Amino acid sequence: xxxxxxxxxxxxxxxxxxxxxEDDFEVVxxxxxxxxxxxVLVRTxxxxxxxxxxxxxxAARGYADPWPPxxxxxxxxxxxxxxxxxxxxxxxxxVLGGYGWREYYRARADEVNRIEPGETPLSAYLGxxxxxxxxxxxxxxxxxxxxxxxxxxxxxxxxxxxSTVCQIARLHDCRVVGSAGSERKVEWLTERARxxxxxxxxxxxxxxxxxxxxxxxxxxxxxxxGGAHLEAAIANMNRHGRIVACGMISTYNTTEPPPxxxxxxxxxxxxxxxxxxxxxxxxxxxxxxxxxxxxxIESGDVVYEETVVDGIENAPRAFIGLFSGENxxxxxxxx
Amino acid sequence: xxxxxxxxxxxxxxxxxxxxxEDDFEVVxxxxxxxxxxxVLVRTxxxxxxxxxxxxxxAARGYADPWPPxxxxxxxxxxxxxxxxxxxxxxxxxVLGGYGWREYYRARADEVNRIEPGETPLSAYLGxxxxxxxxxxxxxxxxxxxxxxxxxxxxxxxxxxxSTVCQIARLHDCRVVGSAGSERKVEWLTERARxxxxxxxxxxxxxxxxxxxxxxxxxxxxxxxGGAHLEAAIANMNRHGRIVACGMISTYNTTEPPPxxxxxxxxxxxxxxxxxxxxxxxxxxxxxxxxxxxxxIESGDVVYEETVVDGIENAPRAFIGLFSGENxxxxxxxx
Numbered sequence: 001x002x003x004x005x006x007x008x009x010x011x012x013x014x015x016x017x018x019x020x021x022e023d024d025f026e027v028v029x030x031x032x033x034x035x036x037x038x039x040v041l042v043r044t045x046x047x048x049x050x051x052x053x054x055x056x057x058x059a060a061r062g063y064a065d066p067w068p069p070x071x072x073x074x075x076x077x078x079x080x081x082x083x084x085x086x087x088x089x090x091x092x093x094x095v096l097g098g099y100g101w102r103e104y105y106r107a108r109a110d111e112v113n114r115i116e117p118g119e120t121p122l123s124a125y126l127g128x129x130x131x132x133x134x135x136x137x138x139x140x141x142x143x144x145x146x147x148x149x150x151x152x153x154x155x156x157x158x159x160x161x162x163s164t165v166c167q168i169a170r171l172h173d174c175r176v177v178g179s180a181g182s183e184r185k186v187e188w189l190t191e192r193a194r195x196x197x198x199x200x201x202x203x204x205x206x207x208x209x210x211x212x213x214x215x216x217x218x219x220x221x222x223x224x225x226g227g228a229h230l231e232a233a234i235a236n237m238n239r240h241g242r243i244v245a246c247g248m249i250s251t252y253n254t255t256e257p258p259p260x261x262x263x264x265x266x267x268x269x270x271x272x273x274x275x276x277x278x279x280x281x282x283x284x285x286x287x288x289x290x291x292x293x294x295x296x297i298e299s300g301d302v303v304y305e306e307t308v309v310d311g312i313e314n315a316p317r318a319f320i321g322l323f324s325g326e327n328x329x330x331x332x333x334x335x
Numbered sequence: 336x337x338x339x340x341x342x343x344x345x346x347x348x349x350x351x352x353x354x355x356x357e358d359d360f361e362v363v364x365x366x367x368x369x370x371x372x373x374x375v376l377v378r379t380x381x382x383x384x385x386x387x388x389x390x391x392x393x394a395a396r397g398y399a400d401p402w403p404p405x406x407x408x409x410x411x412x413x414x415x416x417x418x419x420x421x422x423x424x425x426x427x428x429x430v431l432g433g434y435g436w437r438e439y440y441r442a443r444a445d446e447v448n449r450i451e452p453g454e455t456p457l458s459a460y461l462g463x464x465x466x467x468x469x470x471x472x473x474x475x476x477x478x479x480x481x482x483x484x485x486x487x488x489x490x491x492x493x494x495x496x497x498s499t500v501c502q503i504a505r506l507h508d509c510r511v512v513g514s515a516g517s518e519r520k521v522e523w524l525t526e527r528a529r530x531x532x533x534x535x536x537x538x539x540x541x542x543x544x545x546x547x548x549x550x551x552x553x554x555x556x557x558x559x560x561g562g563a564h565l566e567a568a569i570a571n572m573n574r575h576g577r578i579v580a581c582g583m584i585s586t587y588n589t590t591e592p593p594p595x596x597x598x599x600x601x602x603x604x605x606x607x608x609x610x611x612x613x614x615x616x617x618x619x620x621x622x623x624x625x626x627x628x629x630x631x632i633e634s635g636d637v638v639y640e641e642t643v644v645d646g647i648e649n650a651p652r653a654f655i656g657l658f659s660g661e662n663x664x665x666x667x668x669x670x
Contacts, residue, residue, distance in 0.1 A: 055604070062604050226599060245602045252600075260595025264561060265587075267580045267611035269390070269397050274609040276602035 001082050003041060003104075007032045009072040010101035010315045015059040019253040019323055024057075025073070025316040032104045035085040040095070040109050046308075046332045047077035047101055048126040049319040050160075054252040073315070074100035076131055078115070078122045079335075089114060096125050101315050103335055120294075127160050127330030128304040129293055135246060135279040136164035136222075137289045143277045144220045144244040146172055151214055153233055154178045156224030156249060157197060158185035158305075160330035165222045166195045167302045174220075177213045179206075179229065181325040188328055192303050206232035220244065226251045231261040237272050245276040253323055305329030338376060338418050338439075342367045344407040345436035345650045350394040354588040354658055359392075360408070360651040367439045370420040376441050377430055381643075381667045382412035383461040384654040385495075389587040408650070409435035411466055413450070413457045414670075424449060431460050436650050438670055455629075462495050462665030463639040464628055470581060470614040471499035471557075472624045478612045479555045479579040481507055486549055488568055489513045491559030491584060492532060493520035493640075495665035500557045501530045502637045509555075512548045514541075514564065516660040523663055527638050541567035555579065561586045566596040572607050580611035588658055640664030 006029050016024045035041045053075060055062040067074055077100060081093045086109035089095065095112040099105040115125055127133060139161075140146050152169040156162040157178025166189065169176045176195040180186055189197035196213065203209045210218065210232050217238035223230055226248025233243065251258040266272060296302040307327040309318035315333045322331055341364050351359045370376045388410060390397040402409055412435060416428045421444035424430065430447040434440040450460055462468060474496075475481050487504040491497040492513025501524065504511045511530040515521055524532035531548065538544045545553065545567050552573035558565055561583025568578065586593040601607065631637040642662040644653035650668045657666055 055600075062600075064604075230599065231595070245599070247603060248600045257597035258599075260566070260597050260599050262592035262595050264565065264580070264593075264595050265390075265397075265583045267609060268582060268613070269399075269611070271611050271613060271616065272609075273611070274602060276604070276606050276608070278603070278606060281606065 003083050004032055007103035008312050011072050012069045014069050018255045020320050022316045035106050037085045039085045040081045040089050041083040041106050042079040043082045044077045044079040044335045046123045048075045049331050051249045051322050072100050072102050076126045078125050123332045126332050132160035133164050134289045136161045138279055138282045139244045139246050140165050140168050143275050144242050148173045150174050150219035152176045152220045153218045154222045155229040158328055162224050166193050207235045210236040234261050234263050234266050239270045241272050243274040307331045308334050310334045336417050339367050342439035343647050346407055347404045349404050353590045355655050357651045370441050372420045374420045375416045375424050375444050376418040377414040378417045379412045379414035379670045381458045383410045384666050386584045386657050407435050407437050411461045413460050458667045461667050467495035468499050469624045471496045473617045474579045474581050475500050475503050478610050479577050483508045485509050485554035487511045487555045488553045489557045490564040497559050501528050542570045545571040569596050569598050569601050574605045576607050578609040642666045643669050645669050
């Protein structure tokens with residue numbers, strides 16, 4: 001296709017307070033500029049909205065520098081080279097980049113990764129085969145040190161990361177229970193992901209719920225949610241249990257510091273480990289992860305779901321929807 | 336000495352609610368019985384009162400079975416064999432046992448450990464050379480994975496465990512800061528243990544205090560206190576920092592579940608590890624620990640302090656005093 005004159009981007013207008021609203025973002029039309037030598041121009045097909053982005057658009061520095069208002073939102077995106085200044089990445093090549101919520105972007109050819117999707121849907125590179133899938137893989141196996149046959153509890157189990165964690169654990173002969181926030185998600189987990197699951201919104205006593213689901217206790221808890229889930233899991237962990245601290249979505253939009261677990265002393269008594277991680281620290285596992293995950297997907301051992309929101313202008317709504325649990329599986333925006 | 340007819344013990348009368356009071360305990364006079372074959376009769380010289388005992392006298396099962404009301408309090412004790420039914424432990428031998436708050440006890444010879452104190456004060460086997468000393472050693476080196484030159488924060492730094500942690504860290508060329516609850520303790524830490532220390536009761540903002548004491552952050556936090564200390568430490572941990580969860584004395588007497596750290600998300604972002612442990616799981620390190628600690632004490636590299644309370648009838652007061660910080664170093668009861 002020819003290079004258009006202009007393209008749309010979603011910019012952060014201001015740092016949200018509490019739960020983000022659509023007005024925190026704006027559509028901005030920018031000129032699409034010819035790539036220089038060594039650069040490519042990419043037309044984005046899908047980009048990612050992820051819970052972690054909430055931390056990056058806070059004014060306070062979290063674990064990485066905040067994304068400043070007045071600029072385009074960042075994050076994973078897959079697209080096609082439509083004009084190239086580098087013979088290594090010809091027009092028509094597909095690439096994975098970190099250029100965010102834009103219709104078009106220009107980048108140095110060595111700042112994107114070429115992918116060869118073949119039969120694989122492009123969007124999978126943002127989900128099960130991408131950052132969230134690898135987060136599940138590294139978190140469960142390396143950080144959690146999962147052993148065959150253990151009891152595994154996963155919160156946010158129907159999300160992009162959680163749904164993959166559940167299935168990797170199932171493939172390790174583990175007893176897996178996931179929590180999710182709707183009947184539809186529970187059904188998906190039970191029927192498609194083939195694990196045990198419950199709707200945490202239907203039960204006010206998470207600790208008792210876990211007690212009944214895990215009469216013999218939990219060996220590994222994969223925490224995507226924090227808050228009450230974390231406290232309930234701590235209460236049900238087995239001796240020498242491990243808690244993988246991956247995310248705490250229940251706390252991302254709080255305007256006051258969220259209450260912490262009131263049973264921290266169990267960490268001592270039961271010799272628990274809570275360990276946080278960021279998948280970016282484990283890039284050396286990418287190749288092996290891709291190989292194994294591709295094989296699991298091909299064999300049907302791992303299934304995945306996507307929630308696709310159409311149109312870049314709807315990206316803020318898609319992003320905000322993550323916090324009310326509107327996604328089943330990976331939430332992506334189709335451009 | 337001859338076997339007396341009767342001896343005193345301190346029994347738990349009832350499970351304390353909140354902070355224990357003296358009335359939760361009672362002095363009971365019991366007959367002193369001749370040891371059978373394979374048994375010894377021991378006259379206790381010193382016994383231990385430790386914070387962990389608070390958990391054991393709660394009605395609820397903690398990480399171990401509770402000690403029931405109507406029985407003698409348990410715990411570490413050192414004494415001398417005064418009558419023996421086992422040639423391997425003759426009269427006059429010194430032994431370390433777990434028989435608690437009693438003037439005399441009978442035990443199978445293989446259920447006590449012979450010690451050869453030589454120049455070492457007997458009470459040291461309850462402190463720096465005993466369970467608390469080994470807790471410090473295992474916790475800091477094995478659980479915390481301390482590396483030379485790291486920045487180490489220790490709470491409860493003037494207690495039996497904390498004071499030893501501080502000095503082991505100092506011997507590993509670490510920058511060490513301890514928190515304690517009185518000027519006298521701070522002075523001891525600074526002048527005798529030769530580390531930096533502050534009185535946390537003089538400052539309401541622990542997070543800011545740690546920020547000023549550790550402008551480059553904390554690598555290892557050895558937690559004896561929990562509560563506000565833990566939250567403040569989490570706020571100041573460096574990336575990949577480790578928190579050794581040894582005890583949480585600030586929470587032991589709460590009647591409501593104590594508030595947890597409100598900044599748990601830093602565990603994810605900064606890739607922190609919180610790991611609990613119980614020294615009893617690491618018995619294989621005892622020999623090496625004893626060897627190294629003995630050598631550190633002989634060289635003056637590790638100094639230790641004891642708070643000795645005289646008279647078995649004062650044991651409840653000594654125990655209760657642990658929670659208001661009346662001990663400098665190890666609190667022991669001299670019988």
